[in-house]
Amino acid sequence: MRFDLLPILNADGRRLSVDAELDFVGKEEQGAVFLTPVRVTGEFLNIGGSIEFEARVSCRVRYECDRCLESYEDDFACSFKEIFKKEDVKNGDEQSPDVIILEGTAVELDEIVLLNIIVHLPHKHLCKNDCKGLCPNCGQNLNLGSCDCDTRPTDPRFDILDKLL
Ligand SMILES: [Zn+2]
Ligand SMILES: [Zn+2]
Structure with missing residues (x-):
């Protein structure tokens, strides 16, 4: 204009x-x-x-x-x-x-x-x-709800627990 x-x-x-x-x-x-x-x-x-x-x-x-x-x-x-x-x-x-x-x-x-x-x-x-952004693992929009990803720091002891369960 x-x-x-x-x-x-x-x-x-x-x-x-x-x-x-x-x-x-x-x-x-x-x-x-x-x-x-x-x-x-x-x-x-x-x-x-x-x-x-x-x-x-x-x-x-x-x-x-x-x-x-x-x-x-x-x-x-x-x-x-x-x-x-x-x-x-x-x-x-x-x-x-x-x-x-x-x-x-x-x-x-x-x-x-x-x-x-x-x-x-x-x-x-x-x-x-x-x-909250996106889950770095699965890409889920964390504002809409949490995902099932395990975002805890990896610890070998949990792996053994998982196997036992
Ligand atoms: Zn946003
Ligand atoms: Zn996820």
């Missing part, structure tokens, strides 16, 4: 609010699958010729648990800030890597939002904090 900044581009102090939904449904990033459109709310603000963009995004995503490998859903939300400058601004000394140079008068909202979501997505995925 292209978002045109022309109304505030040459007007110091002017604001432009954003309330949009971006459709990334089905897309997968960093082990997260988007289940709902991404809601973006925020505003662009012209401060002395630079355009500051402060936004909050939220959506529902699906992850795969690192321990039990089951899929689970969770809410995702994050806030971020970006600074844009017009390409004709002549201030070579202030070249900052954090500043995005505007090409024309519009920004690609999808691109900016997606990059910021990727930065904020969690690296660890657990369906619940106390997920």
Whole structure:
């Protein structure tokens, strides 16, 4: 979605609010699958010729648990800030890597939002904090019930007992 900044581009102090939904449904990033459109709310603000963009995004995503490998859903939300400058601004000394140079008068909202979501997505995925994971022997999901595997440390004396029984 292209978002045109022309109304505030040459007007110091002017604001432009954003309330949009971006459709990334089905897309997968960093082990997260988007289940709902991404809601973006925020505003662009012209401060002395630079355009500051402060936004909050939220959506529902699906992850795969690192321990039990089951899929689970969770809410995702994050806030971020970006600074844009017009390409004709002549201030070579202030070249900052954090500043995005505007090409024309519009920004690609999808691109900016997606990059910021990727930065904020969690690296660890657990369906619940106390997920018991899978049995290393039979693969049973231990959240759903215990298995019959003998997970006691092996001790030769038990083998002899087993034979006797
Ligand atoms: Zn789990
Ligand atoms: Zn087992």
